[in-house]
Amino acid sequence: MADDSDMPDADAVDEQHRQYPNRPKNVHKTLPFHDLFITLFNLLDENRKKPGRPAIARRKQGPHGRTNPSPHEVRRSIIEKFIGRWRKEVGNDFYPALRLILPDKDRDRAMYGLKEKAIGKLLVRVLKIDKNSEDGFNLLNWKLPGQKATAAMAGDFAGRCFDVISKRPMRTTVGDMSIAEVNEELDKLSFMSKDEDQLPVFQNFYQRMNAEEMMWLIRIILRQMKVGATEKTFLDIWHPDAETLFNVSSSLRRVCWELYDTRIRLDGENSAISLMQCFQPQLAAFQMHSFDKIASRMKPTEDDDAFWVEEKLDGERMQLHMVEGDSIPGGFRFNFWSRKAKDYTYLYGDSFKSEESALTRHIKNAFDPGVRNIILDGEMITWDMDVDHIVPFGTLKTAALSEQKNLFSDDSGQRPVYRVFDCLYLNDQPLTSFTLRDRRKALERSITSIPRRLEIHTYTEAHTAAEIEPLLRQVVAEASEGLVIKSPRSMYRLNERNDDWIKVKPEYMTEYGEALDCVIIGGYYGSGHRGGTLSSFLCGLRVDQIQIKKGALPMKCYSFFKVGGGFSKDDYKEIWHHTEGKWHKWDPKKPPNEFIELGGHAENRQYERPDVWIRADQSVVVSVKAASVSVSDEFRMNETLRFPRFTKLRLDKDWKSALSISEFVELKNSAELEKKQKETEFRIDESRRKKARTKKKPLVVAGSEVLKTAYGGPETKIFEGLAFFILTESLRPEKKSKAELEQMAKANGAQIVQRESTTDNLIIIADRPLLKVTSLQKHGKHNIVRPIWLFDCIRQAEADFGRPNLLLPYEPNRHMYFLKPDDQFQTEGNVDQYSDSYVRDVTADDHGLDFGALSSFMFRSVTIYLDKAPIHGSDQMLQQRSAEPALDLARNAVRFGGGKVTDDLNDTTITHVIVGQDRSRLKTIRETISRRTRLPRIVTRNWIDQSWREKTLLDEERFLPT
Known part of the structure; x- marks a missing residue:
């Protein structure tokens, strides 16, 4: 049977053939639409609702000691089965299905412009019900509790639609629409703006779908799936390099049409950002409680302890692409994309000569004459020229539309201003692998600020944690969003939220009293x-x-x-x-x-x-x-x-x-x-901060620096007799630079080399597709091992008292970045059917538990000290047990919720002291912590129990010990 995927016009077909000459073709019709929710959405949703279990509870004794699979394993199995069925029954073009599975990531289909209220009005007409009837009221007022609607339906618009449609369905069994037909109708819907045009499309859906299909269709239109699996999981199962390509292109079409064969890997050239291709930007991590901890996460070195402090802007993240071209009006072409890859070029302008642009016609003099093409990362904010101050984000689009009509460019009213803080591409050269400090140099040499149009975002260089608080107080006084702390030694990491950038929002003010x-x-x-x-x-x-x-x-x-x-x-x-x-x-x-x-x-x-x-x-x-x-x-x-x-x-x-x-x-x-x-008391010494640093530093590729800080981890002889050729930094289980990995390997007996050889004792380490790594893959003579193998070996050796010659066997999924075909069978024998090692201790990481994705991850900024009652007696085992088991449960809850637990009351990062039934040490605890700048809160364990139960941090004052 022929492929029944969407049929674009002739020009679109020619363009797609030119751009994707090797596009895969499906050999059979796409699956029925109802297969999506029967064999995928519903199963994932059921799995999402099941309570998870700690990974330690799933530890095995051998190949046959396996208990029930974890929710993560079940989730992957469901997706793998669906994708496997698609490849077998349809073909290798997964794009028609993936754009329905991940509708919020589909950039090829225009926005529908439909919210819940508009869909409700359309359904009232399709179902021919009175808008003032009970069901009509429920559709048009979906957030309000319905007269007879179940509590589960209240606040869930798609669920409310199911409740109404199921009373008057056109079909009681599943419909006959294929995935391709649904895509075709949705494409039509995306180009319609009038109710009268949209109504026939919804009538068609209603006639050919049952109530459950309509419910999932509405979730797709609203881009609110929430099935319990992220795009990272779907992309990773489709192809090992799918996430990498999506990060640099934001295109599901490109991911499906270029990476349909898992045997063909992405080369280095295609894994870098490129002009006029929207990428997924780097994000800032959430605030950690202690400024000292934030400063330490900037990874200072002996001769460079600086970190940068920027104001966190209340605007919209925006990337600007500019490319030179003789045939382009004005000589240069622009594109603007938001963080969610929405194209805003129509608003801010596609050239210098665009008379209706809100920005580009004003910034011709911003670029150095030597700039042929460039990609900038920044924030689009709204500036009120009358008061000369930034105004809230919600006014941005209105200001931009107003500026489009302002042909005389008078200096009044509100206008969009682009604040640039990074340069990621310059004159055909991607810069993401260079340090932030060197990217900043490229930015300052390429751009000249145009006041209140395009401006380079300023930063303050700081060296100690004490310098953060005065800056935070300053931005709070100016009604700003907060701060972003950045490491100038870091590279740019697409679609990652890590400790290289940390956002700090202000603590709750005390100037007005406690409340x-x-x-x-x-x-x-x-x-x-x-x-x-x-x-x-x-x-x-x-x-x-x-x-x-x-x-x-x-x-x-x-x-x-x-x-x-x-x-x-x-x-x-x-x-x-x-x-x-x-x-x-x-x-x-x-x-x-x-x-x-x-x-x-x-x-x-x-x-x-x-x-x-x-x-x-x-x-x-x-x-x-x-x-x-x-x-x-x-x-x-x-x-x-x-x-x-x-x-x-x-x-x-x-x-x-x-x-x-x-x-x-x-x-x-x-x-x-x-x-x-x-503010006067905490004013920073400007002369000290701005002290000239005359020593010029050459361009440094991130990860190639030489560390002068001594390695402080375990030291064994586990790698004795082995030569390590380390090519990249480590991405997991923790981020370490190339130099730090070399120190770690050397401290545990390894010899470090800087080129590959044919010796049997050579181990090549890599975690990213750099050019050298890709070249070695194509050469195919060496296995390439992920850095996590080093961590696992050292951890296991430490547990086995550092005995040498106990190297862990390679695990194909966990340890191998690239595996020679000849070694495939051998490494597969090192793990069981669930990809778990027979010899390595199991940890939570083995099963992909992502506590950051849990709704209970509210303790991420919390460090607790548990005050346990002393146990009297000489029995060593008894001494190790808690006199109050409830405190141990509280300890586990904090850990599972992303928090930390310390046994040292002198730890300055403690945010909360948890007391049990014995309050005899309260006076001593208060005396110990009283001299600290930021006092930990002393609360009962009920604060943890009820916060966990409510999935939000409750106010501590209700849990003070009496």
Whole structure:
């Protein structure tokens, strides 16, 4: 049978044939659409909902001692079976299926422009139901709890659609649409903007699909799959190099059409970023609790301990590509892509001569005459020329559209400004493998800032952790997002979030006291697991008697902020218990102005409109803490709290004792005065920071530096008699440079060489497809081993008391970067059917447990000290057991949640001290920690238990030991 995949027009076919001359062709029709959810989506979703188990519980004694597979193994097995079936029954072109499996990564299909409300209106017409009926209301108000809808459907739009369609299906069995036909209809839908054009497409889907198929189709349109497997998993199973190619191209089409044969590997040239190909940018890791730890993660060397501190911008991540061409109007062509690979060239301009561009027509003089092509990485922000200050991200597109129409380029109003912080490609040369310091040199030589158009983002060079806090205080004072700390010695890592870049957001402010007590005046229904219930609240400030106009009621409030973080299930229940029956649906035509005033223009104050509202005298008071106060016209106060977080319910207060407008103004003035005094105390010595460093440093390829810091790990003779040729740094289980790996191998008995040879004792180490690595692969005379083998060998040798000649046998999936065909059978004999070694101890890493992907990963910034009661007695085994087993459970919860546990109370990274039933050491603990700059919080173990249960860090004040 012929391939029934989408049939583009003749010009598109010619272009695809030119770009992909070896494109795979399917020999049979694509699978039915219902096979996607029956054999893939539903199975993955069921596996996602099963509770995971620690990897240590799955340790085996031998090849036949295997217990049930882990959720990770089940997930991979489901995907492998589906892909294997596709190859067998359809062919090697997986693109039609993959773009439906990963719709949020499909850059070849235009955005539909359809949100839940618009789809709901279309379905009301397709199903021919009254919009005011129960089902019509449920579709158009999907976040609100339906009259008879189940709690599971509330807040889940696709689930709500299933609930409505299943009552009146056109089909009770699965439909007959193929995957190719669904793609064809979705392509049509992506080019339609009018309801009348979209309606026939939805009618076709409804006639040919059952309710469950429609539910998954709607999730695809909304790009909200959430099946429990990431694109990394799907891409890795499709082809070993698929993720690498996707990172540099952001194209599922290219991944499927170039990498359809797993025997053909990606060469070095195609693994680098290229002009006019959107790549997946490097991301910053989340903040670690200690500034000292952040500084240490910058990997300082003996002669270079610098790290860079940049302001974290409140904008949209944007990459700029510029290429020279004689046939191009203006001589150069531009492309702009966002972090999610959305093309914004239409908005910011495709050439210098583009008269309707919001940016490119203003930046011709920004580029050095020697620049032929370039790729820049930066942030597109909104700048208000009237106040000469950055404004919030939400105004960016409006400002850009306005600037497109501003033909006279007057210096007023709001405009987009491109802040550049990296240069990744220059004059046909990719720069991602060079250090940030050298990429910065290339940037500064290639670009000249055009004020308030295109600017090079500034940074402060720091050398100690103490220099971070004053800079953070400064950006908080300026209502900024926070900081990004970067290592100038790091290379650029596509689509990675690692410790080379660490973002630091401000701690909750204390200038206003521990918390602000404000009254709840509105509520918003949530989605997902909070669907159908109020998940966040609008809080206001009480209008003072002096501000009340004639005729106004005394409980009138001005909207101030929204808060949704920090609440537990019990908090929600308590708030609902005290307010049930007192909420009113917000009517935009008749707003309750006598009780509440929202933000916005005087004639239409409807900004941040709640779903429901409540009178202040019938409501409750909540305490919140926040990072800062910032200007905002979204709220009636014209100010709002940044990063507000609920701390506790103040049932001891009523609305009359909640914070009033005048009290807040007085508090703010006092806080600003105190902040200025602290900034003076912590001002950085500019002359010391800017001390000239006259010694010029040559270009350094990241990973090739020579370390002067001594290796501090285990030292064995495990590698004695072996020669190591190490080509790249290590990516896992931990990031180490090439020089650090060489030190580690040498300290454990290895000889280090810098070229390959034909000797039997040579081991080649690599973790990335550099040019030399690719060349050795093509040569095919040497196996190439991943650095993780070094770590495993050293760990095992240390466990076996450092006995020599106990090298671990190679494991094909874990250890081998490249394996000669002749050695394939031999290495496969080193592992069982589940790819687990017979001789190496099992760890969590073996089963791919990604705690960062768990919803319970809330302890990543937490380091705890457990204060256990002393055990009396001489029995050694008894001494090793806890007097309170509950504390051991708390220890495990923190570890599984990404946190750290220390047994040393003098550890300066401790954030929380957990006490048990014995409180006799409380006084000693408080004395020990009292002299620290940042005091750890002392709480009971219930703080860990309830935070884990609620999947959010709860406020510590409710768990203080008595």
